[in-house]
Amino acid sequence: MIVNLTRPMLVFDDLHKSFGDIRALDGCSFQVRPGKMLGFLGPNGAGKTTAMRAVFGLIRPDSGQVLWEGRPVEKDTATRFGYMPEQRGLYPKMRLHDLLVYMGRLHGMSKGDAAASADSWLERLGLAERATDRVEALSHGNQQRVQLAAALVHDPDVMILDEPFSGLDPIAVDTMSGILREAAAQGKAVVFSSHQLDLVEDLCEEVAIINQGRVVVEGDVKQLKEASPYRRLEIDFDGDIGDLAGALDGVHDLVSFNGHHQLTIDANTDIRQFLARAQETGHLRTFSYTAPSLSDLFREAVR
Amino acid sequence: MRNLGLVALREMREGLRSKTFLITTLVTMGLVAAIILLPQMLGGGTQNHTVGLVGDGSAEIVDTAVRLGNAADEDGEEPSVAIETREYASRDEGVTALQEGEVEALVVDGEEVVLRNIGIMGSGVTGLLQQAAAARSLEEVLEEHGQVAAVVIETLTSDPLRVTTPDGDADEEGGQRWIVAQAGMFLLYMAILIYGSWILTGVTEEKSSRVVEVLLSAVHPWQLLGGKVLGIGGLGLAQFIITIIVALAAVNYTGIEIPALEPVLLGNLVLWFILGFLVFAVLFGAAGSLASRTEDAQGVAMPMSMIAVAGLFISFAALENPEGTVAVVGSLVPFTAPFVVPVRVALDAIPWWQYALSVGLAILGIVIFVRIAGRIYSGALLRFGTRTKFRDAWRSADL
Numbered sequence: 001m002i003v004n005l006t007r008p009m010l011v012f013d014d015l016h017k018s019f020g021d022i023r024a025l026d027g028c029s030f031q032v033r034p035g036k037m038l039g040f041l042g043p044n045g046a047g048k049t050t051a052m053r054a055v056f057g058l059i060r061p062d063s064g065q066v067l068w069e070g071r072p073v074e075k076d077t078a079t080r081f082g083y084m085p086e087q088r089g090l091y092p093k094m095r096l097h098d099l100l101v102y103m104g105r106l107h108g109m110s111k112g113d114a115a116a117s118a119d120s121w122l123e124r125l126g127l128a129e130r131a132t133d134r135v136e137a138l139s140h141g142n143q144q145r146v147q148l149a150a151a152l153v154h155d156p157d158v159m160i161l162d163e164p165f166s167g168l169d170p171i172a173v174d175t176m177s178g179i180l181r182e183a184a185a186q187g188k189a190v191v192f193s194s195h196q197l198d199l200v201e202d203l204c205e206e207v208a209i210i211n212q213g214r215v216v217v218e219g220d221v222k223q224l225k226e227a228s229p230y231r232r233l234e235i236d237f238d239g240d241i242g243d244l245a246g247a248l249d250g251v252h253d254l255v256s257f258n259g260h261h262q263l264t265i266d267a268n269t270d271i272r273q274f275l276a277r278a279q280e281t282g283h284l285r286t287f288s289y290t291a292p293s294l295s296d297l298f299r300e301a302v303r
Numbered sequence: 304m305r306n307l308g309l310v311a312l313r314e315m316r317e318g319l320r321s322k323t324f325l326i327t328t329l330v331t332m333g334l335v336a337a338i339i340l341l342p343q344m345l346g347g348g349t350q351n352h353t354v355g356l357v358g359d360g361s362a363e364i365v366d367t368a369v370r371l372g373n374a375a376d377e378d379g380e381e382p383s384v385a386i387e388t389r390e391y392a393s394r395d396e397g398v399t400a401l402q403e404g405e406v407e408a409l410v411v412d413g414e415e416v417v418l419r420n421i422g423i424m425g426s427g428v429t430g431l432l433q434q435a436a437a438a439r440s441l442e443e444v445l446e447e448h449g450q451v452a453a454v455v456i457e458t459l460t461s462d463p464l465r466v467t468t469p470d471g472d473a474d475e476e477g478g479q480r481w482i483v484a485q486a487g488m489f490l491l492y493m494a495i496l497i498y499g500s501w502i503l504t505g506v507t508e509e510k511s512s513r514v515v516e517v518l519l520s521a522v523h524p525w526q527l528l529g530g531k532v533l534g535i536g537g538l539g540l541a542q543f544i545i546t547i548i549v550a551l552a553a554v555n556y557t558g559i560e561i562p563a564l565e566p567v568l569l570g571n572l573v574l575w576f577i578l579g580f581l582v583f584a585v586l587f588g589a590a591g592s593l594a595s596r597t598e599d600a601q602g603v604a605m606p607m608s609m610i611a612v613a614g615l616f617i618s619f620a621a622l623e624n625p626e627g628t629v630a631v632v633g634s635l636v637p638f639t640a641p642f643v644v645p646v647r648v649a650l651d652a653i654p655w656w657q658y659a660l661s662v663g664l665a666i667l668g669i670v671i672f673v674r675i676a677g678r679i680y681s682g683a684l685l686r687f688g689t690r691t692k693f694r695d696a697w698r699s700a701d702l
C-alpha cells in the first residue's frame with residue numbers, strides 16, 4: 001500500500017465552541033497527517049482539550065467539524081481512533097488483562113484478538129506478571145502505562161493523546177516517546193498536546209499552536225523555524241556588549257548573563273561585520289547563530 | 304447493540320466477582336431464611352410447661368388443658384401443648400418448689416393457680432388453665448343433662464362464625480392472590496431500592512474514577528446507561544431468583560402450604576416487576592450521572608426513592624379502594640403503575656382497557672425516560688467537580 005504522506009487525514013475544520021460566555025474554540029483549524037507526529041501546543045485554557053474532545057463527539061461544536069478521510073467522524077469510525085484523555089481514569093477494581101480486553105472489544109476487536117493484543121501490550125510495558133492484579137494495586141506510573149495501553153490496545157490508525165507526558169518519570173517518558181515514534185513510523189496519525197516543548201521538538205515533525213481557541217501557527221517545525229523573521233545569536237564575549245550590539249541593525253532582544261549573551265535579531269541581518277568587530281573590541285570565545293527554538297516560536301505566537 | 308451487550312456483560316462479570324455481590328446474596332439469603340424459619344422455631348413446635356399439683360381436682364384441670372390446647376391439632380403433628388406435672392403433698396411444699404423454679408405454676412385443689420409473681424400472669428399456661436377450669440365446670444353442668452365432655456371441647460374450639468367481606472365470602476383463593484400481590488409489590492420495592500442504588504453508585508464510580516471519558520469516546524451514552532441497567536438488572540434478577548428459591552425451600556421446610564398461583568397472575572407479576580425495575584433503574588442511572596462523588600449520589604437519588612415510596616403508598620390506597628380515582632390514576636402513571644396494577648389485578652378490579660393502557664404507558668415511559676436519562680447522562684458525565692444541576696446537564700448535553 002502506498003501511503004500518501006502529504007494527504008491530510010484528520011482535519012479540524014473551523015471549530016467553534018462556547019461554554020456560556022467562555023469561548024473555548026474560536027475557529028480552530030489544523031490538520032494531522034499520517035506518519036507525521038503533530039504537537040498540539042498552547043497555554044492553559046487555550047482549547048486543546050476541547051478540540052480533542054470534539055473528535056470523539058464528547059463535546060458538540062457550535063459550528064465546524066472534524067473530518068477523517070474527508071468524512072465527519074462518527075462513533076462507528078471512532079473505533080479506529082485511540083484516545084488518552086487529560087483526565088486519566090480506569091476502573092480501579094478491574095484486573096489489568098480484563099480491562100484491556102474490554103477496551104479492545106469496545107473498539108470492535110474480537111475476544112481472541114483483544115486478548116492477544118492485551119497480552120502483548122502488558123509484555124511490552126513490563127506488566128505481564130501483573131496481568132491479574134487490579135488496577136488500583138498499581139503505582140501511579142504503572143497506571144499511566146495501562147492508560148496508554150487502554151488507548152492503543154485496538155491498534156488505532158489515529159492516536160489522540162491529551163498531555164500524555166504529564167506526570168511521567170523520565171523512564172516512562174522514554175517508553176511513551178518510543179511508542180509514539182514507532183506508531184508514526186508505521187504511518188499512523190499521531191497528535192498529542194504537551195507543555196514540554198523540548199520533548200515536542202524532539203518528537204514532532206509538525207506543530208499546531210493554539211491560543212484563545214484559534215490555531216495561530218501550524219506547520220512543519222523546521223520550516224516554521226526557517227520562516228521565522230528572527231534568528232538567535234549567542235556569544236561568549238568579554239568586552240562592551242552594549243557598544244557592540246548598538247552597532248548591529250535589527251536587534252530585538254538582548255539577554256546577558258556572566259559574559260554569555262543572547263540576541264534576538266532579524267533574520268536578514270548580516271552578522272559578519274558584527275563578528276569581526278567583536279573580535280577587534282574584546283575576546284570572543286564562542287558563538288552560535290541559529291533559527292529560533294520551538295519555545296521562541298511558541299512565545300512569539302501566543303504573545 | 305454489540306456495545307450495549309459488552310457493557311452489560313462487563314457489569315455482570317465484575318459484579319459476580321465482587322465481594323459486595325457475594326455478601327449481599329448471602330445476607331439476603333440468611334435474612335429470608337431466618338424470617339421464615341424463626342417464628343416456627345420460636346412459636347411453632349410444642350409449648351412445654353411444668354405445673355405443680357396439690358390436692359384433688361388439680362390433675363383433671365391440667366388434663367383438660369392439654370386436651371383443649373391440642374384439640375385443633377391435625378393427626379400426626381407434634382402436639383401444640385405438653386404439660387409436665389409434679390405432685391406435692393401440701394400447698395407450702397408446692398410453693399417452695401415454685402419459688403425454686405421447679406414448676407412455673409401451681410394448681411391447688413382445683414381452685415387456685417399460684418404463680419411466682421404477678422408479672423407472668425397471662426403467660427400461656429395460666430390462660431390455658433383458666434379455660435380448662437371453665438370447661439370443666441361447664442362439663443359438670445352439662446353432664447347432669449347427659450352431655451359428653453368431647454362435644455364440649457369440640458364446640459369450644461370450633462369457629463362457629465362465618466367470616467365475610469362486603470364483596471361476598473372471603474374465599475381462601477382470593478386471600479392468597481392478595482398475599483401474592485402484596486409480596487410481589489414488596490419484592491419490587493426492595494429490588495428498586497437495592498439494585499437501583501447499585502446502578503446509582505456504579506454510574507457515579509465511573510464518573511469519579513474518570514474512566515467515563517475513555518468509554519464515551521467509543522460508546523454512546525445510552526449504550527453505557529442501558530448496558531448498566533441490563534447488566535445490573537440481570538445480576539439483581541439472578542440474586543432475586545436465588546433468594547426466592549431459598550425462601551421457597553424454607554417455606555417447604557416449615558410445612559406451610561404455598562398458595563398455588565394461576566399462571567396468568569404470576570406472568571402479570573413478572574411483567575410488572577420488569578417494567579417497574581426498568582423505569583426506576585433508568586432514573587437511578589441518570590441521577591448517578593449528576594453526582595461527581597459517591598457521597599453525593601444518595602442525595603441526588605432521594606427524589607427517586609421518594610417516588611418509589613409514594614408508589615407503595617398509592618398501592619395501599621388501591622387495596623382499600625381498587626376502583627377509586629387514586630387507583631386508576633396510579634395505574635396510568637408509569638412510576639406508580641408497577642405498584643398499583645398488580646394489586647388491582649389480584650383483586651380482580653381493573654378493566655382490560657385500563658390494563659392495556661397502563662402497560663402501554665409504562666413502556667412508552669421507559670422509552671422516553673431512556674432518552675431523557677441519556678441526555679442528562681451525556682450532559683453531566685463530563686462535568687466533574689461539583690454536583691451537576693439537572694438543568695445544566697440538560698442544556699449542555701453534547702453527545
Ligand SMILES: Nc1ncnc2c1ncn2[C@@H]1O[C@H](COP(=O)(O)OP(=O)(O)O)[C@@H](O)[C@H]1O
Pocket residue numbers: 019022023024042043044045046047048049050051685686
Ligand atoms: N465543560 C466545560 N464547561 C465550561 N467551560 C469549559 C468546559 N470545558 C472547558 N471549558 C473552558 O474552555 C476553555 C478551554 O479549555 P480547555 O480546552 O480545557 O483548554 P486546554 O486544554 O488548552 O487547557 C477554558 O477556559 C475552560 O475553562
Ligand SMILES: [Mg+2]
Pocket residue numbers: 048049050086162
Ligand atoms: Mg487541557
